[in-house]
Amino acid sequence: MANRTITLSDGLYDYLLDVSLREPDVLRRLREETAKIPAAAMQIAPEQGQFMALLVEVMGARNAIEVGTFTGYSSLSVALALPPGGRLVTCDENEEWTAVARRYWADAGVADRIDLRLGPALETLDGLVADGQAGSFDFAFIDADKKTYDAYYERILTLLRPGGLVGVDNVLWNGSVIDASRQDEATRAIRAFNEKIHADPRVSLSLVPIGDGLTLARKRP
Ligand code: CA
Numbered sequence: 667m668a669n670r671t672i673t674l675s676d677g678l679y680d681y682l683l684d685v686s687l688r689e690p691d692v693l694r695r696l697r698e699e700t701a702k703i704p705a706a707a708m709q710i711a712p713e714q715g716q717f718m719a720l721l722v723e724v725m726g727a728r729n730a731i732e733v734g735t736f737t738g739y740s741s742l743s744v745a746l747a748l749p750p751g752g753r754l755v756t757c758d759e760n761e762e763w764t765a766v767a768r769r770y771w772a773d774a775g776v777a778d779r780i781d782l783r784l785g786p787a788l789e790t791l792d793g794l795v796a797d798g799q800a801g802s803f804d805f806a807f808i809d810a811d812k813k814t815y816d817a818y819y820e821r822i823l824t825l826l827r828p829g830g831l832v833g834v835d836n837v838l839w840n841g842s843v844i845d846a847s848r849q850d851e852a853t854r855a856i857r858a859f860n861e862k863i864h865a866d867p868r869v870s871l872s873l874v875p876i877g878d879g880l881t882l883a884r885k886r887p
Pocket of ligand 1: 809
């Protein structure tokens with residue numbers, strides 16, 4: 667026994683899913699359809715979707731926002747966890763991927779809770795701030811182009827209410843963060859973001875080694 671985060675063998679990962687995953691059929695079908703497209707690795711893992719849904723429930727979140735819709739797995743996970751009257755704003759630029767997302771949101775009966783904003787996410791986020799929505803979101807998830815993480819984070823921090831929570835995905839970047847030979851823009855941006863948020867007094871945080879690494883940061887009141 668050790669108190670360090672355990673390494674998950676394939677068998678242990680399967681066991682984790684066997685004894686904890688409660689993936690609704692509509693999410694399972696979305697995951698299977700997404701697995702067939704070349705960018706499939708951009709989809710979050712099902713246990714991460716369930717974890718984020720649990721966070722939304724624990725917080726009693728009503729207003730959520732997401733940067734990076736892709737085919738809609740995370741948005742659907744979150745939207746299904748929102749109470750009646752809850753809403754999720756989700757930003758993406760890709761019409762093909764978000765067309766898949768829209769189909770499954772409708773299948774799941776939550777299309778009316780999800781407000782998809784097609785276009786550059788920074789413009790959408792700045793527009794929400796300009797529209798007086800600063801401080802109005804309970805929960806946020808950032809999972810889009812890595813070089814823009816810091817700019818997304820700053821906008822999201824403005825849009826979160828005090829006590830609101832943001833999840834930032836891929837912060838371990840498949841281990842590239844500790845590989846000195848990896849000096850591409852995305853990897854450098856993730857390293858810089860991780861170092862910045864570690865020292866950011868505006869938030870409380872935890873880096874959770876689920877999926878590809880998920881940093882959770884709560885905006886301090
Ligand atoms: Ca991701």
